[in-house]
Amino acid sequence: MTTNGGFEPVIRRTPVFCGIVPPHILDHLAQHEDQALSDSALRTLQHDSAARTRRRITAVRTLTAVAAPAAPDAVPHRTIYDAEHGTALPGTEVRAEGSEPGQDATVNRAYAGLGATFELYLKAYERNSIDGNGLPLNASVHYDVNYDNAFWNGDQMVFGDGDGEIFTDFTSSVDVIGHELTHGVTQYTANLEYYGQSGALNESVSDVFGSLIKQYSLGQSAEQADWLIGEGLLAPGVHGVALRSMKAPGTAYDDPRLGKDPQPATMQHYVRTSRDNGGVHINSGIPNHAFYLLATALGGNAWDRAGQIWYDVLTGGELQSDADFADFAKLTVAAAKARYQTGEESEAALKAWAQVGVQAS
Numbered sequence: 001m002t003t004n005g006g007f008e009p010v011i012r013r014t015p016v017f018c019g020i021v022p023p024h025i026l027d028h029l030a031q032h033e034d035q036a037l038s039d040s041a042l043r044t045l046q047h048d049s050a051a052r053t054r055r056r057i058t059a060v061r062t063l064t065a066v067a068a069p070a071a072p073d074a075v076p077h078r079t080i081y082d083a084e085h086g087t088a089l090p091g092t093e094v095r096a097e098g099s100e101p102g103q104d105a106t107v108n109r110a111y112a113g114l115g116a117t118f119e120l121y122l123k124a125y126e127r128n129s130i131d132g133n134g135l136p137l138n139a140s141v142h143y144d145v146n147y148d149n150a151f152w153n154g155d156q157m158v159f160g161d162g163d164g165e166i167f168t169d170f171t172s173s174v175d176v177i178g179h180e181l182t183h184g185v186t187q188y189t190a191n192l193e194y195y196g197q198s199g200a201l202n203e204s205v206s207d208v209f210g211s212l213i214k215q216y217s218l219g220q221s222a223e224q225a226d227w228l229i230g231e232g233l234l235a236p237g238v239h240g241v242a243l244r245s246m247k248a249p250g251t252a253y254d255d256p257r258l259g260k261d262p263q264p265a266t267m268q269h270y271v272r273t274s275r276d277n278g279g280v281h282i283n284s285g286i287p288n289h290a291f292y293l294l295a296t297a298l299g300g301n302a303w304d305r306a307g308q309i310w311y312d313v314l315t316g317g318e319l320q321s322d323a324d325f326a327d328f329a330k331l332t333v334a335a336a337k338a339r340y341q342t343g344e345e346s347e348a349a350l351k352a353w354a355q356v357g358v359q360a361s
């Protein structure tokens, strides 16, 4: 919904570090009596906390133009690098755009996941890459040793191999790749502050589009989708199915080593905490569930109407970087009315937010 000819400057900041595995899970693992397990978690936590500090210090403000709709034949520009178990980025180039798959399945999955993300944004929302302007998509795999996370560092994707006992290879879930790259989209658009409710919205938007990227690539309807984030990421033997569930927040895992999924589905169970930037990976369950309720109420493909409404809010220019859940909810109802004239979509959005205890009117 660009109303200014595409040239209104938008303030953009480099985001704080946001890995797919939240600190509450790593904290739990770090306390485990199994030395190897707690060492991997501690190492990941220390790395992530250093990266977080570094990002705050180097935060910059840049001016960027609102993106024009992409040409339908736009193509991605992907490059995959191998960090070879070190932490220097990006590492050695191992696959460039258009080249054939190689022997390393991790490299091929990263390449395919970047492609699936590019595809959804282009085909469903006419967006040309993360910045709307054809940004090259770079990713490094085999980062560090036993590294239990994947993250977008403001410029590129980074994937660990996991410790093998709790987490498998972080390229194994396409929605995780989509989640992290969507942090880039948010960075270039609404730039939601990574703290409290605006931070939980930032996380939720990444889960929403991460799941939509998976659903689009598998051709699944809202009804058929699993609505899980990180399905396939937990190693065999872990009691759980994924990192998060949008369908049933709080039920993704319950494991002696990981703890129990702490996500609430409604405002009634909103978690007040200073950890995890004010619970950004915890309270994101509430807007996640609202999106799930809207998408399943509307039926069909979730990226069509429900996804379009969320995308319009994220990129429309009215969403403030410090928005809370109610601000976001009201904008979804307004966006639904603006794009669809029947009233069905805005009514369904109102109802979905009411079901999670957020006032959208």
Ligand SMILES: [Zn+2]
Pocket: 018, 019, 020, 179, 180, 183, 203, 206
């Ligand atoms: Zn995230």
